[in-house]
Amino acid sequence: NAGVTQTPKFQVLKTGQSMTLQCAQDMNHEYMSWYRQDPGMGLRLIHYSVGAGITDQGEVPNGYNVSRSTTEDFPLRLLSAAPSQTSVYFCASRRTGNQPQHFGDGTRLSIL
């Protein structure tokens, strides 16, 4: 049972480049979320999804897009990377709205 799998683990981008952070879970969880973690800021919610085809914005959605075409996958897209998006990104999933979240191992992203 792999749980929540994030790829890549590390990435360096140049300002203006685009990329997609991948997130997949094999637990058949309906709820999935993306967070970013910055020093002293805790984990801040970027986007979340309550099921395939349904997404919504969290606290810090600007500069990011998401889609949920399947239950398993929830990719996060940076359309035009900016240095302010340098962060560690975590994907999470949970079975129902108030169950504990299972987290991936994170993606460390640097924007130069």
Next chain:
Amino acid sequence: AQKVTQAQTEISVVEKEDVTLDCVYETRDTTYYLFWYKQPPSGELVFLIRRNSFDEQNEISGRYSWNFQKSTSSFNFTITASQVVDSAVYFCALSEAAQAGTALIFGKGTTLSVSS
């Protein structure tokens, strides 16, 4: 609006000391859930406990214990006889039942350093 405050940014203790991590939350909902997560230096997030708003019983798990007090909107975490392996960032988080579709809202975390 929901909010989680962890006022202690960093705590340093010596092994075998007891340490309490504070968590204060704000919510308008009468049904909600509180969580604690641990993030060791390796970076992964580890679930420790979930407590719902109707269960004010304190919980003990080995050296860990949690004190939930609705009257003060607090959900504090105590580590007894701390060990070096307890060194980590600890996050408190809140989920409201009325907003069950949203994800958890986290505090900013408390960094615990345990020295030998």
